[in-house]
Amino acid sequence: MQSGILRPALATYTALFLLFLYGPMIVLAILSFQSIDGGPQFPIRDWSTYWYQHLLGLAESSRVSQLPVGESLVRSILLAFMTTVVSTILGVMSAEAFRTKFKGSGPAFYLIILGMMVPGVLVGLGMALLSNTLGIGRAWWSTSFVLHVVYTYPFAFLIMLAIFNRFDRTVEEASFSLGVPPAQTFRRVTFPIIFPGVLSAMLFSFTLSYDEFARTLFTAGRDLTLPLSIYGTFSVEIYPNIFAFGVLTTLFSFTLLVIYGLLMKRFTAKASRFSGQEDAA
């Protein structure tokens, strides 16, 4: 009845929303193909892939110095990888613990969740002060790493909690009653069934850590991670090479997403059949 007005209004709103969401990225992508003598703004003087060559060190000589991201990129990927492994393992283990109520499970739950609720600036500052007081050197692989885990672990934990919520316990009981001890039951029955959830937890941990800024800013010490070093380039003059870099990292993220999607597709087929089994019961 109201759809005469409501539908176009909602459509316009959605279109605007998507434009604001992806507009900056699209502009960035377009500007990354600026020619050698163009600046980081419109108009595009000429289309070229010069800044990509420049970024990868393939351009012959330039008045613009190369973007100092090579090492920080490696650091960020390493850090995100470490964080992913630790957070996911912690997330799976603690969600498994929360399947049965235990004494103090309520407070423990909120203490875990706190890690993602508190402002990053505060935690980062606190960690910096604490490590100063204790005389611990700050580095991306130590102090930052700890904060990244504190930050991403609640996400992994919540995802696994949701997965275990839907998990049919009788499958494990069936395994026990066949004479299979808990450790093997987990490895051969539980884990394959919860694997899609584990993948999601990994993806979340990785992406959250990969572009974490506030916590890292205070705790990374001298060697910067990628978000920090990109930020650093803003304080000097900006050239389109940073846009080229943005495009490449976005592509990298998309690749991760595609891999995730493919793996999920393989495993959710099984998961959906699993829930079908519950429906039949």
Place this chain on the structure above:
Amino acid sequence: MVYDLELNSVGKTYPDGTVAVSDFDLQVEKGEFVAFLGPSGCGKSTTLRMIAGFEDITNGEVMMMGQNVTHLPPEKRPTSMIFQNYALFPHMSVRDNVAFGLDVKGTPKAEKNQKVDRILDMFDLEKFADRKADMLSGGQRQRIALARGLVVEPEILLLDEPLGALDANLRRIIQNELKLLQRELGITFIFVTHAQSEALGLSDRVVVMSNGVVEQVSSPKDLYRRPNTPFVADFIGSNTLIQGTPKGASSAGFGLIDTPYGVLKGVGKGDESMAVVPAEAFRIAPQGTPDEICLSGTLSSRQLIGSVGHLKVRLDQGGDDVSIEISADRDDVRALVPGAPVTLGVDPTSITLIHT
């Protein structure tokens, strides 16, 4: 005598003080088929899960083959459990599901394959062996679950409402298979159900439970003919329960009870305060045998289902209508119409006197 399964005053009390099961005593011989029967929430599943090792036992002990297993984890007990929702492993093929237990035990490959093949054959599952378990129908899935549970050669098979998720037709088929299987294998079966027909039709002995307490343990026939408690008399079959005051024993060995319908005779000592009359015990038109009890009333409703007539009769002395099941082949039964006067005869040997 070493029993396959022995429960000695087994009980479970939850931390909040709720009593789920109390003082459960039972001895099961090798090869027996025992059913736990009761309304939902009566503690039958909890007891089964205590036997399997999934629930902590807070009182008493469980013995299997003379060994105390009260505190053993499920994987160390010689039991296998079959679940209502099948609980198959969704990520494995039918064959892998069945082979799983042997696989983990490290059974040599040749022996494992031979056993798995044999049991797949036994349950008519070879043609599905390579399919994913969840692509199959409910009946087939429960067969897979049975094959998976039996291939590890348990001493005791525990079945938790295994037919509950199947439709009536399949239920009957699998029920028959279960009975044959149990006879063939000679394994002890403990079967939990809330369906009377399953319990009475399948088992050698039935344990009737209500509110966490065992009401009666007996053969299906005795459970039907000689209930021990008002709960059982009400739960099993369709009995008429008549309250009264004990009147001592008669010279012929019957117990006597004074009821609103006069003094009734029945099987008992004479100190019981309730008479249980099965619906099938009533006869229309008394035979005139010396011990026979005669009651008169009016027919209030009549329903013929096949060859069985279900009658309700209002007795002259009042009270609730009594239910009667009687062969409807006879002309005098067919001729009855509601409102007609009826005289009922009951043989006192089919009346059971119980304590309330």
